[in-house]
Amino acid sequence: MKTILIIGIGAGDPDYLTVQAVKALNRVDVFFLMDKGPAKTKLRALRDEICRRHIAPGHPHRFVEAPSPPRDTRPADYRASVDELNAAKQMVFEQMIAAMEDGETAGILVWGDPMLYDSTIRNIEAIEARGTHAIQFEVIPGVTAVQALAARHRIPLNRIAEPVLLTTGRKLAEGFPDGVDSAAVLLDGEDTYRHFAEEEMEIYWGAYLGTPDEILIAGRLADVAGEIHRRRHAAREKNGWIMDTYLLRKTGV
Ligand SMILES: C[S@@+](CC[C@H](N)C(=O)[O-])C[C@H]1O[C@@H](n2cnc3c(N)ncnc32)[C@H](O)[C@@H]1O
Structure with a gap:
């Protein structure tokens, strides 16, 4: 079994991280990163800062990074374009999950809280339901x-x-x-x-x-x-x- 932790990291200030999120970070063997757009550098820097500050020295962890699939910014059918984007993201996550060792824990750091205008929960749930990989997932809330x-x-x-x-x-x-x-x-x-x-x-x-x-x-x-x-x-x-x-x-x- 592989475990995925979907961790809300708060919407900007590294101090928005909860104690529960800090504990979750320290369970992670591999972080999945998938950023996009002009804010990518800032978001990546914030995530690096959070990991540097809150992961105990000596806790081994690695990062796997993939570009976020491209998205039509002015689609004729908004829902269809979001479904298409999520299907593409699920494929990327599936490749990342396939590369994990059995028994390992992955972390996905989500801006703000994962329950608010974010597709990570839906995407991981869809992968779990497909059953190709034996996974379980947990959600850790963040400051929206x-x-x-x-x-x-x-x-x-x-x-x-x-x-x-x-x-x-x-x-x-x-x-x-x-x-x-x-x-x-x-x-x-x-x-x-x-x-x-x-x-x-x-x-x-x-x-x-x-x-x-x-x-x-x-x-x-x-x-x-x-x-x-x-x-x-x-x-x-x-x-x-x-x-x-x-x-x-x-x-x-
Ligand atoms: C895809 S939604 C993600 C929301 C996020 N999951 C949350 O819990 O806040 C992105 C939107 O959240 C809002 N947002 C996120 N972070 C923000 C910040 N630091 N300042 C202002 N608005 C922010 C903006 O409206 C932005 O377009």
Whole structure:
């Protein structure tokens, strides 16, 4: 039997790592790395730093790295393109698993928490279900970008006894859902918050949370939407990539 640990490493600050994650890192014989895009160097550096800081000296471990399969950035069918990407990732993971010795433990370090907009659990589950390899897997939670955002703005995520929607920019573009007054938005490459600038809302926005490049802006949406747009585009231009997230909340309800 081979064991796969899917370890949430938090969304930026190496100090977001939990004690449980540190214990998991120290069980790993081989780390699987599969990064992509312009943020790859930063993400890789953070992972190296986490391993250097938290793996006990003398604990033998190795890294196996493969390029992440390419992805259509403007697909006609979004779901189909994600399914295709995941099928390709599963093939890469299967090759990495095949190269493990029986009884070994692999670690996959997932940005933030593996349960939030990340396909690693689905991919490993699919490999387990296929049954080609005798594997078992465990999930270790991490601090999500949404938790980091709320902490840095010093806000609770929900209003008292009210729900919060976790969504993407793509979904938010279809409209602010009925019955929801707060939405935490990830994966928004299109500044979708600007669609609601005429409505009475507040926004808590954060980019590069937990890193030295962190930017925080909050206020009445109509007042700060332009500033967020400017800062977001200037930062993306300067760094070559951006990771940002925000909470949009109706006011006066
Ligand atoms: C593929 S999702 C992964 C989410 C991750 N699993 C988590 O738990 O936060 C990537 C999105 O998370 C958000 N994100 C992740 N890290 C971030 C950070 N340090 N600062 C701001 N947003 C971040 C951005 O919206 C980004 O587009």
